[in-house]
Amino acid sequence: MGRLALSSALDPYAHVLLDLDGCLWLGDRPTARAVQAVAALREAGKKLMFCTNDPQRSAEDFVRKLWRLGFQASVDEIASVGGAVQHGLAQRRDGGSAFVIGAQSLVDHVAAAGLRVVNNTEFATRADVVVVSNHDGFDFRELRIATQAILRGAELVGTSRDATYPMPDGPWPGSGAVLAAVEAAAERPADWMAGKPEPAFYTAALERLGPGRALGVGDRLDSDVAGAHGAGMDAALVLTGSSTRAQAAAADPPPRHVAESLADLVLRADA
Ligand SMILES: [Mg+2]
Numbered sequence: 275m276g277r278l279a280l281s282s283a284l285d286p287y288a289h290v291l292l293d294l295d296g297c298l299w300l301g302d303r304p305t306a307r308a309v310q311a312v313a314a315l316r317e318a319g320k321k322l323m324f325c326t327n328d329p330q331r332s333a334e335d336f337v338r339k340l341w342r343l344g345f346q347a348s349v350d351e352i353a354s355v356g357g358a359v360q361h362g363l364a365q366r367r368d369g370g371s372a373f374v375i376g377a378q379s380l381v382d383h384v385a386a387a388g389l390r391v392v393n394n395t396e397f398a399t400r401a402d403v404v405v406v407s408n409h410d411g412f413d414f415r416e417l418r419i420a421t422q423a424i425l426r427g428a429e430l431v432g433t434s435r436d437a438t439y440p441m442p443d444g445p446w447p448g449s450g451a452v453l454a455a456v457e458a459a460a461e462r463p464a465d466w467m468a469g470k471p472e473p474a475f476y477t478a479a480l481e482r483l484g485p486g487r488a489l490g491v492g493d494r495l496d497s498d499v500a501g502a503h504g505a506g507m508d509a510a511l512v513l514t515g516s517s518t519r520a521q522a523a524a525a526d527p528p529p530r531h532v533a534e535s536l537a538d539l540v541l542r543a544d545a
Pocket residue numbers: 293294295296297492493494515
């Protein structure tokens with residue numbers, strides 16, 4: 275194998291925003307030749323931002339996983355939904371208390387925004403803010419507390435509306451599924467969302483990358499492609515995750531690129 279040659283489809287772009295689940299990997303398995311694809315992007319001088327709606331890991335956790343699976347990455351290249359939640363909540367003038375449906379790393383982000391986390395206290399149903407995401411321990415008790423807090427007037431924040439995320443054994447329920455349960459019980463929609471496709475998520479990522487044309491790559495039309503388009507970027511859909519080629523063709527506007535995988539998008543066919 276010689277030098278990793280980049281597809282000319284990447285020529286117009288200085289920056290590439292890469293989704294993780296369903297794009298770089300499925301669970302603990304990199305998608306085919308994704309490691310080579312990311313290495314080729316670096317070799318060609320593209321600046322990268324790893325953009326994820328996975329609320330269950332910190333930026334440091336993502337960096338560790340990337341290296342473990344063979345990718346190079348640094349913390350300043352991670353744009354996570356947990357970071358977006360923290361940034362959004364930090365705008366609150368008077369902090370307040372929060373009940374969090376989510377993994378410890380999301381709880382840490384909420385606390386870092388200056389809110390008092392009242393999970394596992396008698397004040398949970400009186401929280402000022404309820405933050406909702408998927409996590410492995412989601413249960414009825416959390417749904418009940420969130421419902422009662424929101425019906426008492428708490429602000430409702432969702433990480434994303436991703437219905438599922440792809441895993442090796444099939445789709446797993448995403449934050450959108452948990453949020454739908456909370457919204458159904460509270461009989462109202464979330465006040466704001468933190469992750470893709472929200473424009474604020476992309477604004478923050480693009481500010482960190484600096485000037486230059488950017489391409490957004492991911493496996494979900496409603497998050498990755500819609501988000502990139504909303505931020506004025508070109509989008510590429512990869513078919514290693516949630517959305518299909520037929521869904522891409524029906525999208526309005528459709529993504530500029532549709533590829534079987536990240537490697538098929540990025541690497542020149544003869545490389
Ligand atoms: Mg994805």
